[in-house]
Every structure is written in C-alpha cells, then in structure tokens.
Amino acid sequence: MSGLSDKEFQAWLDFVERGGELSSALPGDDAADLDLASRLLALRTAPSPHLAARVARILAPPSSTRALTRTTAWRRARVGVGAVAALLALALTLTFTPAGTWAQEMLQRFGVVFLPGVMPQWSGEFLKVVPTRPPVVFSTESEVQAAAEFPLRWPTEFPFDRERVTFLGYMTYTNDGAWIESLYGDAKDHYLEVQVFWRQRPGPWPVGDARFESVDVAGWEGLWGEGVPASFIAGARRSLIYKGLDGTLTRVGEAEGSSPAPINVLLWEEEEILYVLVDPNQKLSRADLLRVAVSAYQDR
C-alpha cells in the first residue's frame, strides 16, 4: 500500500474522527479512503425517542420506583466516576485501607502525596458554589458537549449512589476545551463529584492560571497540568477554592488552615478508567510524574 504509512494513516483517521479537515497534500488514494471514513462517521445517528422509551420501559416497569432516564442532567452527568473517582487512589486511598496503603507506599517512593478523598465531609452549611471565574453554566450534558466542540470524556462507572446526589451545575473555564467541571452536592452526606475533560492537542496551552499539555502515558492519552487550581481536588482542604481572573481567591466550605496553592496533576485514561496522580506541592516535574505513571506498566 503506497502513500501514508499505517501509523500516519491512523493518525489522520483519528484526526478526521475528531472533526479535522483533510489536507490537499494527502496522497490521492489515502485522501479518498479518509474521505470515505469521514462520510461513514457522518452516518451515525441518535437513538429515536421510541428506542429510549422502549428500553426504559423494559428496564423500569411501572411497579418500579426507579425509572431509567437519559434526560435528567445530573443523573446523566454522572456517575462518572466522578472523574475523580477513578482517581486512581483518591476514592480508594483514604476510604479503603488496603488500597490506600498500597497507593501511598507506591507514591511515597517518589515523594508523591495523594490529596485525600473525593467525598469531603463538610461541617458547615450545605455546599454553595460561588465561582469567581466567569463560568459558562449549562443545564445538560449535551449542552456542555455542544459548547466544548470536541469529544468529551465521560469517565467510568461511579460507585456513588446517584439517587441521593443533587446536580449543582457545570462550569467550563475555557472555550476551546481542556477544563470542564461538573459539581454535585448532597445536603446530608456532602458528596462532591468533579469531572475533568480534555482533548489531545499539540503543545502546551494555558487555561486560566494553569498550563496544560497532552502527554502519552505508555500508549494511553494523558494530560499534564501545571499550576492547576486546587478546586479540582476539593476534598483536600474540605473546601472549594476558586481563583478569579483577577487573582482573587474565593473559598467555599471549611478551610482547615491550608493554603490554596495550585497543584500539578497528571491524568491518563485507560479503558475508560481515569487515573490521576497529584503533586500538591508542585515539587515534581512533568517528567517525574510521567516516570511514576509509566512505572505502573512495567510489571505487566
């Protein structure tokens, strides 16, 4: 097969799938094949209301109080391993001792400390989100998808009981991707879910005060974030902290005396499980955290 190598062809295919346009410099046959791929992708369709209703009816008979629905934003929105669920160890680290011990041992070797918990135990009033950075607020996941203009990542299954969680809202801090959060709260148990999404793009790019860069972690797509606002891992300080565009800090919840220093974070996704390594002290470089991440695959 002449023209592009297999690797180049796949890269172009991925690019087309993300909505990229074909170059006129492509070899003729490859361009035609990729054009066909683009047309095949365009043939995708959404489920009809009939199908959604049909499946919902079958799975949730009238006697059941738990109806299956795709329409309520906070329910759709996640579950998602709350992003951070996945959080590799976050969810597991402090909640479950064996996993927590293991994770801490692994990371202590590299001087990395996990921020604790994605389920902060608020002691004050019911969580109220007061962002100072001008947010774009959406009411549905599809609105977020439309605004993002790139495929969002909806991370993994989430163990939280979504029936008890209230959707608080979406916020995005950039109009070209990379950083979107969705927040959930519970008046009784004070759950909080935060999700992050990104798209692969070349070169570092700024998002607010942070700086992001696409990375490869043992063949899996990842994201390196430097100086990321600590609101990302709200549980660490049992409060949400937003840094405004003017540098003003706003804290919601209990402070516990921690300073709202930004963090470094490395995320990568493997088979829809989102892994996150966090350096709360910004002492580790991108290369350091990549070394930790890649080492996870060396025992395979």
Add this chain to the structure above:
Amino acid sequence: MATLIAQRIRQFLAREPGLSEGAFTYLYERHLDRILNYVRYRLGPEEAEDATADVFVRAWGRRRGYDSEKGTPTTWLWAIARNVVTDRLRRRRLRQVELSLDLAVSTDPLADIERQEEWRRVQVALGYLPTVDQEIIALRFGAGHTNRAIAGLMEMSEANVAQRLRRALRKLRTQLQGDDML
C-alpha cells in the same frame, strides 16, 4: 501495577455481586448511542433499534451474573451486543427480515432520504467484505471505539486491527465506486 489498580477499582465498584442498578444505568446512558450505531452497521437501520433494545434487555437480565474479575462492565456489555448481532445474523439466514422505516426523527426529509440511500449503498458494499472487516468497520465508525478497544474486544493485536481497518476502507471504497457512489 496498573492492573492492580484497575482490579481494585473494579472490586470497589462491584462490592455487591453483579452490576448495581446505578452502574447499569450508567452503562445504558453511555453506550446506548454507540451500540445503536454499531448495530446499524451490522444489521442495517431497519433492525437496529429493535436489536439495540434487545442488547439492553439481555444485559439487564444478566447483570447479576457480571463478574468484575473477568473484565470491565463496558467489555461485558459489548460482548453481549456482539452476541446479539451474531444471533440475529444467524436467524436472518432462516427468515426474511421484515422491512420497516428508520425511526430516526428528522426535520429534513430530503436529507433523510439521501442518508437512507447512502446507508443502503454502504450496506450493500459492506456485504462484500469479510465478516471480520465488517465488524471492525462497525466498531470503529459505528460505535466509535478506538483501535485499541477493538483489539481487546476481538482478541486481535492493535496493529492487526489498524491494518485490517485500512484495507477494509480501501475495499469498501472500491466497492462503492463500483456502485457509482463516489
């Protein structure tokens, strides 16, 4: 080590036998569209919605038997989806499929007709490809799976998937050109 992490997360997610309602609902929300489009490729638009519903009915009935040690919920659901397609393709040999209109809702009837015509041509052209290639095309362009995910589902190497996908696209295009599509 990452395997250990994944196992522990799975154990946590599946601390009760089977798949919880919440986890199942998540699967449904996340994969309904993708399974529908995969099934459309494999079975055609006439049968797609019915088969997709069948996938979730079957999965719902078997959710208590889900074993986190054997794979992720996603892998489990997709195995069921592929089984449903295989079963229907087998049955198809025994009976004529009753045609019905595509139920997709649209505000542009002309575009609908064009799409249906294009679909018809793609379906015919796909029929000339080996079954494995049809499956790869459906999983990539219908379901939106990555080559890596397809490799996992089909128990092939990622490189093999990439090669077959490229060749399948070329064959499909040649076939469609014969149909005066391009």
